[in-house]
Amino acid sequence: MDELAAARIRVFLNDPAARGDASPSPSEPPRETERPPWGFRIEGPAPPAAEYTPDTGEFLHWQLAAALDRGRRLWSARFPAAGTWVAGPVLPAVPIAGEDLNAYYDRRALRFFRGRNPETGSFVHSGESPDVAAHEQGHAVLDAVRPDLWDAPHFEVAAFHEAFGDLASIGIAFEETEIIRAVLEETGGALDQSNLVSRVAEELGAAARARFGPGVALPEALRDAVNTFLYAEPSRLPASAPADELSAEPHSFCRVFTGACWDLLVTRYLAAGGGRGSAAQDGAALAGSARQVGRLVAAATEKAPVGAPFFSLLAATMAREAAGDAETRDATFSVFDRRGFPRAELPAAEAPPTDDVVRAAAGPSLHPEVLGEIEALLGRVRPEDLLTRASSRGRALRGRRKRDLRLSGREYGPADGAAVELSDSFELAPRRDGFLTAAAVHPAGRAEEEDAMAWVRFLARMDRIAPEGDPAGSLELFRLKISHRVVREGDGVRRVRRVWIV
Numbered sequence: 056m057d058e059l060a061a062a063r064i065r066v067f068l069n070d071p072a073a074r075g076d077a078s079p080s081p082s083e084p085p086r087e088t089e090r091p092p093w094g095f096r097i098e099g100p101a102p103p104a105a106e107y108t109p110d111t112g113e114f115l116h117w118q119l120a121a122a123l124d125r126g127r128r129l130w131s132a133r134f135p136a137a138g139t140w141v142a143g144p145v146l147p148a149v150p151i152a153g154e155d156l157n158a159y160y161d162r163r164a165l166r167f168f169r170g171r172n173p174e175t176g177s178f179v180h181s182g183e184s185p186d187v188a189a190h191e192q193g194h195a196v197l198d199a200v201r202p203d204l205w206d207a208p209h210f211e212v213a214a215f216h217e218a219f220g221d222l223a224s225i226g227i228a229f230e231e232t233e234i235i236r237a238v239l240e241e242t243g244g245a246l247d248q249s250n251l252v253s254r255v256a257e258e259l260g261a262a263a264r265a266r267f268g269p270g271v272a273l274p275e276a277l278r279d280a281v282n283t284f285l286y287a288e289p290s291r292l293p294a295s296a297p298a299d300e301l302s303a304e305p306h307s308f309c310r311v312f313t314g315a316c317w318d319l320l321v322t323r324y325l326a327a328g329g330g331r332g333s334a335a336q337d338g339a340a341l342a343g344s345a346r347q348v349g350r351l352v353a354a355a356t357e358k359a360p361v362g363a364p365f366f367s368l369l370a371a372t373m374a375r376e377a378a379g380d381a382e383t384r385d386a387t388f389s390v391f392d393r394r395g396f397p398r399a400e401l402p403a404a405e406a407p408p409t410d411d412v413v414r415a416a417a418g419p420s421l422h423p424e425v426l427g428e429i430e431a432l433l434g435r436v437r438p439e440d441l442l443t444r445a446s447s448r449g450r451a452l453r454g455r456r457k458r459d460l461r462l463s464g465r466e467y468g469p470a471d472g473a474a475v476e477l478s479d480s481f482e483l484a485p486r487r488d489g490f491l492t493a494a495a496v497h498p499a500g501r502a503e504e505e506d507a508m509a510w511v512r513f514l515a516r517m518d519r520i521a522p523e524g525d526p527a528g529s530l531e532l533f534r535l536k537i538s539h540r541v542v543r544e545g546d547g548v549r550r551v552r553r554v555w556i557v
């Protein structure tokens with residue numbers, strides 16, 4: 056065995072604040088991280104693999120690489136045919152992009168920061184937390200799988216980006232037997248109790264509370280998937296609220312969806328024989344149910360049409376995906392019903408597998424007959440407004456017709472007179488003769504228009520929109536907490552576009 060093969064690193068498998076007095080565990084260093092799928096590169100010089108001390112640059116490098124590598128394995132399994140970022144085949148990750156208690160993704164890179172906890176006096180590196188690393192990587196994965204969500208002007212779409220990030224950190228945690236054991240020990244097998252996996256970003260949350268006050272994070276963590284929040288229409292919620300209340304802000308509002316997914320995990324765990332006191336059986340039940348829920352969320356992520364009631368559309372898609380297993384389907388409906396989500400109607404049943412037909416249709420231009428089918432359902436469309444994507448399993452073709460919604464009024468701030476893009480979603484299904492037909496349509500209606508207008512008013516009220524012509528780059532806008540900008544595009548229309556997501 057050569058020296059390199061023998062070299063080990065040490066990493067935290069879960070958030071550093073959950074470590075207590077425990078030291079990081081020895082681990083194999085990730086290798087060839089730039090290879091697809093989901094390749095990544097840690098910016099800066101790579102120190103040789105060795106067992107470094109936490110809070111050093113060398114430790115941070117390997118800690119971040121190990122967490123992103125766990126994410127890479129998870130997403131390769133969840134989205135088997137995907138794996139290319141919006142930025143290209145390799146996503147850069149910057150371990151220390153500056154001083155802050157935060158991290159963000161801007162379609163070009165993941166950026167992590169360091170900031171001091173004023174109470175303890177010590178530095179907190181956001182990239183040292185697998186929770187934070189997986190959350191940011193989750194944003195980038197979701198953007199790759201569903202690029203249409205990036206600019207979608209809806210509260211629940213923005214909140215789903217956050218829920219997906221938290222579910223990503225929960226997902227990588229439950230791939231580790233050591234963590235499963237620790238969760239079962241902490242909860243005594245009662246998974247509806249808050250625990251080290253349901254609590255997200257403990258260390259960052261503690262530093263944020265110490266610096267900004269108790270309203271910005273829960274006492275134990277930044278967020279917790281074990282919660283009792285009930286659904287309310289986000290446009291009717293306050294724009295901001297203390298951490299123990301629900302607001303329209305995506306990081307707050309996401310918790311009602313993450314919470315419902317956790318509820319589903321608990322029901323599946325119990326159904327699989329978990330919680331009866333046998334460590335081996337509980338462990339197997341937890342690992343299996345975490346994967347089951349993760350697969351349902353991934354499938355719904357890929358397939359749900361975009362719309363204002365996005366959480367309900369996702370829930371209905373998850374239930375449809377579970378249809379072969381009536382118990383899981385009913386449990387899915389029931390956990391979302393209990394949280395107060397309205398039920399959404401999905402337009403049509405999933406099309407059967409038709410790999411060849413779909414690949415042929417996924418080319419640069421749609422067959423005129425297919426275009427005719429879409430027009431029969433949506434009315435006249437310009438081909439350049441149609442965006443299609445084949446599913447990562449290569450079995451269906453979905454797409455959207457984008458259309459501008461113009462905003463007018465001072466309440467839109469810098470977006471007054473600009474447009475946002477709404478989407479009419481459609482799904483193409485095969486016919487017996489091999490042609491595709493437009494089978495399912497979810498058009499953007501009045502609800503989507505009103506939600507989009509409320510969303511931009513929310514952004515304007517929170518001073519999150521940069522005016523047209525503002526030359527600031529993403530890092531500068533991030534420092535100013537400005538997440539969107541007005542951009543004049545090639546066709547002369549000014550549109551509101553997202554710059555970064557935390």
Ligand SMILES: [Zn+2]
Pocket residue numbers: 190194216217220556557
């Ligand atoms: Zn986020």
